[in-house]
């Protein structure tokens with residue numbers, strides 16, 4: 135298969151959506167091999183404890199290192215002989231999970247996700263893992279979730295749709311917002327489909343003109359306007375990017 139994905143979680147049922155739709159079809163086609171693991175399988179006490187109070191005090195609980203260490207050992211042992219996964223740890227304190235990072239991860243053959251609950255996982259788990267596999271701590275946005283499972287769903291979907299053949303038509307992620315290319319770093323503009331008139335609202339004339347040059351220009355203008363409105367931070371990046379491009383072509 136294209137890619138193996140392991141997820142260690144105390145809520146395997148949270149990852150059930152991975153068995154349906156886009157990702158479900160990719161699994162059925164053998165392009166994706168997803169294995170869910172219940173972290174509590176590696177607890178040893180009668181209460182199957184996975185967390186404890188933080189050293190140094192403070193609110194909340196921290197995930198204990200022992201179950202995670204044993205779980206990651208098992209994942210490594212069950213995976214492809216002689217290979218190690220990239221450990222992806224969703225956390226608000228991680229590097230931004232961007233389309234670029236999704237592209238990077240889509241190029242790897244084995245990902246292991248470690249969604250944390252509570253205040254996070256004992257730091258020694260990450261440090262120890264980093265001695266035997268690549269570790270990527272990434273945030274899907276500047277907000278805090280109750281746990282990393284939802285972030286895993288986001289990351290897996292963003293990565294899986296980039297795997298060849300997983301997405302309907304290979305083109306459609308070509309001009310994704312944030313995907314490299316002419317529209318790099320600009321948001322996508324408005325889209326329209328039939329009927330040409332709906333509740334008194336018509337489709338912009340240019341899109342019906344069949345004039346591909348005009349249509350492309352109009353789409354760039356719309357993308358720029360939308361980016362200016364919603365993500366002015368991207369406009370500067372785009373300006374620099376297009377500047378470099380012009381310089382290169384000069």
Ligand SMILES: NC(=O)c1ccno1
Pocket residue numbers: 224225226272273274275276277278279280281282285
């Ligand atoms: N922002 C995030 O990626 C996240 C992960 C867990 N909680 O928040």
